[in-house]
Amino acid sequence: MDMTETPLRNADPDAVQELSIDEALQVAVQLHRLSQLGDAETIYRRILEALPEHPDAQHFLGILLHQRGRNDEAIERIEESIRLDPSLPDRHNNLGNVLLELERRDEAAAAYRRAIALDPRHADAYNNLGALLRAQGHLEQAHEAYLKAVELDPEHVDAYNNLGNLMSGRGQVKQAVAYYCKAITLMPDHPQARRLLGIAYYTLGQVDKAAEVFQQWLQDEPDNPIAQHMYAASSGQGVPQRASDAYIESTFDGFAASFDAKLGKLGYRAPDLVAAALEAACAEAGVQAARQWSVLDAGCGTGLCGPLVAPYASRIVGVDLSSGMLQRAQTRSVYDELVKAELQAYLADHADEFDVVISADTLVYFGALDSVLAAAFRALRPGGLLVFTVEEGSDAADAYRINPHGRYSHERGYVRRAMEQAGFAVKAINAAELRMEGGKPVGGLVVTGGKMALQVLS
Numbered sequence: 001m002d003m004t005e006t007p008l009r010n011a012d013p014d015a016v017q018e019l020s021i022d023e024a025l026q027v028a029v030q031l032h033r034l035s036q037l038g039d040a041e042t043i044y045r046r047i048l049e050a051l052p053e054h055p056d057a058q059h060f061l062g063i064l065l066h067q068r069g070r071n072d073e074a075i076e077r078i079e080e081s082i083r084l085d086p087s088l089p090d091r092h093n094n095l096g097n098v099l100l101e102l103e104r105r106d107e108a109a110a111a112y113r114r115a116i117a118l119d120p121r122h123a124d125a126y127n128n129l130g131a132l133l134r135a136q137g138h139l140e141q142a143h144e145a146y147l148k149a150v151e152l153d154p155e156h157v158d159a160y161n162n163l164g165n166l167m168s169g170r171g172q173v174k175q176a177v178a179y180y181c182k183a184i185t186l187m188p189d190h191p192q193a194r195r196l197l198g199i200a201y202y203t204l205g206q207v208d209k210a211a212e213v214f215q216q217w218l219q220d221e222p223d224n225p226i227a228q229h230m231y232a233a234s235s236g237q238g239v240p241q242r243a244s245d246a247y248i249e250s251t252f253d254g255f256a257a258s259f260d261a262k263l264g265k266l267g268y269r270a271p272d273l274v275a276a277a278l279e280a281a282c283a284e285a286g287v288q289a290a291r292q293w294s295v296l297d298a299g300c301g302t303g304l305c306g307p308l309v310a311p312y313a314s315r316i317v318g319v320d321l322s323s324g325m326l327q328r329a330q331t332r333s334v335y336d337e338l339v340k341a342e343l344q345a346y347l348a349d350h351a352d353e354f355d356v357v358i359s360a361d362t363l364v365y366f367g368a369l370d371s372v373l374a375a376a377f378r379a380l381r382p383g384g385l386l387v388f389t390v391e392e393g394s395d396a397a398d399a400y401r402i403n404p405h406g407r408y409s410h411e412r413g414y415v416r417r418a419m420e421q422a423g424f425a426v427k428a429i430n431a432a433e434l435r436m437e438g439g440k441p442v443g444g445l446v447v448t449g450g451k452m453a454l455q456v457l458s
Contacts (some may be wrong), residue, residue: 010032021200026455027268029060037064057083059091069331074098083144089115093125100132109315118159122151128163131173134166142166161196168200174201198230202404210404211235223251232403243365243406245321245342250321252301268304268435270360270389273446275308277387280357281427281448283311291354296379298343299362303329309358310334317354320345347375354379361434364407369401369415373422377451384451389434390415392443415447424449 019027044061047054062077078095086092109132115125130145143166149159157264164179180197187193187287192215201210207407214231221227225246232239291314297305304324310316317337318329326338339346343362357376366372369390376386391409393401401412414427419426427448434444 005044011261021047021054025054025056025060027055032060037068038062053084055081057096058084062098063094066094066101066279069328071098072100075102078120087118089118089122089125092118093122093128096125096128096132098391100128100135100195105132105136110159121152123149123156123159126152127156130159130162130166134162134169135296139166139170155186157183157193159168164196164200168203172198173204177204195226195230195329198234199405202234207404209349230404230406233402233406236402239402241365241367242408246322248365249323252320253324255455269432269435270444271304271308272415273389273434273444274305274358274360274387277428277430277446277448278312281385281387281450284427288432294353294381295356295358296347296350296354296361297335298347298357298376299330300335300338301360301362303332305360306332306359308335309356312356319343344375345373345379345401347379349370350380352378352381355381356382357384357386357388359386361389363388363390364409367402367408369400369410369418373424377423380451382452386449386451387447389432389444391434392445393441410445412445415445419447419449424451 015082024043024047028040028047031037031043032040041061041418044057044064047057048061051057058077059081062074062081065071065074066078075095077099077403078091078098082088082091082095084435092115096108096115099105099108099111109129112125112129112132115122116129126149130142130149133139133142133145143163145152146159146163148165149156150163153159156357159319160183162185164176167173167176167179177197177200180193180200183193184197194213198210198213199206201213204251211231211234214227214234217224217227217233225244229240229243229247231237236260238321275446276305291311293312294315295309295313295317297309297316297318300306300320303318306316306318306329315336316334318326318335318340319339319341320329321340321342323340326340329335331339343359347357357380363369363372373386380386391403391407393399393409393414395401398411400408400410402408416426416429428446429448430446432444433441435442
């Protein structure tokens with residue numbers, strides 16, 4: 001059967017009634033590029049109904065499913081496209097990307113190496129292999145892979161950024177700055193490069209240079225919320241009381257698909273710490289885990305906390321500003337409701353609705369905690385429990401402060417006072433390492449407070 005002449009009926013209900021397979025694929029790919037994923041998926045699937053062994057449709061559908069967080073099916077589709085035509089290195093490279101996100105690192109490495117075997121000049125595969133090797137702790141091999149990527153493609157921005165990250169993590173910050181600068185010269189408006197360059201200068205102790213980087217970015221893009229926030233953070237000028245909604249949405253929508261994998265590489269512990277604190281509070285009150293409480297995951301992100309607190313919950317609601325994060329959280333199939341909203345406003349609108357409110361690394365984007373803690377207190381029922389993490393400020397003279405990396409840190413005494421003023425009985429404020437950053441642990445606080453003594457609900 002000649003696929004170019006095979007008609008596809010009703011391929012796009014909003015567009016055409018009859019297309020050839022090739023024409024339909026072009027429409028689907030265009031919709032895919034425009035992020036109209038639902039319509040693109042419909043057309044890919046109708047192509048495969050007409051021609052099940054269409055390798056490109058299988059491949060592109062696999063990529064789309066990966067973007068939507070349906071990784072198991074994504075792997076099946078991409079592997080099927082490789083079975084149908086194993087000669088294209090991009091398919092092996094994309095398979096590696098999905099496998100890496102699922103922490104199937106050995107399989108991902110094999111996929112990247114197959115791509116390189118098919119095309120020894122495949123710079124993307126070398127770059128991705130470098131990221132995997134770095135995650136495995138093979139730093140020298142990762143370095144070699146990144147260098148090979150930029151040798152093959154001297155304008156490979158991501159490889160230069162990755163080299164910068166690698167050097168920064170090894171404490172070789174001057175080299176990191178050089179790589180970030182190279183990335184900016186290749187793509188001056190690349191947001192990650194500018195952000196990382198600023199952070200590299202800050203790590204060097206050159207905060208003024210970091211501010212210059214963000215100021216220049218802000219001059220080029222006056223309305224860019226990331227540039228606005230990072231300039232305020234590094235310069236101390238116009239510091240907001242909390243990160244803006246636009247900053248949160250832009251930042252987290254931008255890397256929702258890779259969020260879990262990136263945090264895994266940083267040894268991210270906040271969800272586990274929150275779950276452990278909840279378990280400890282229940283044990284102290286003589287309460288066993290039972291699916292009896294209405295739980296709010298405040299700033300749920302991709303839903304890392306959800307499965308950890310599910311043993312306590314009859315109902316779990318997740319709220320977040322990032323639609324990209326919420327889409328990823330949906331794939332965990334643990335939340336009864338996911339809501340796109342600003343956290344404090346949501347809490348204010350849901351008085352006496354929850355038995356437990358948890359928040360892992362969300363209040364690091366708030367400076368003053370008074371209003372959000374008061375809103376959390378009102379959202380809890382009598383007997384309710386609040387558990388959250390913040391980064392710990394080292395200067396007792398500052399109740400809280402914004403740091404050049406863009407997050408706020410909070411002094412322990414201030415956190416206690418803010419909790420008590422909101423009405424909470426403080427049960428625990430424990431020091432913990434939240435993650436690694438720049439090769440160093442990030443110190444934080446795990447805070448537990450009760451609206452009153454926790455009781456088993458009837």
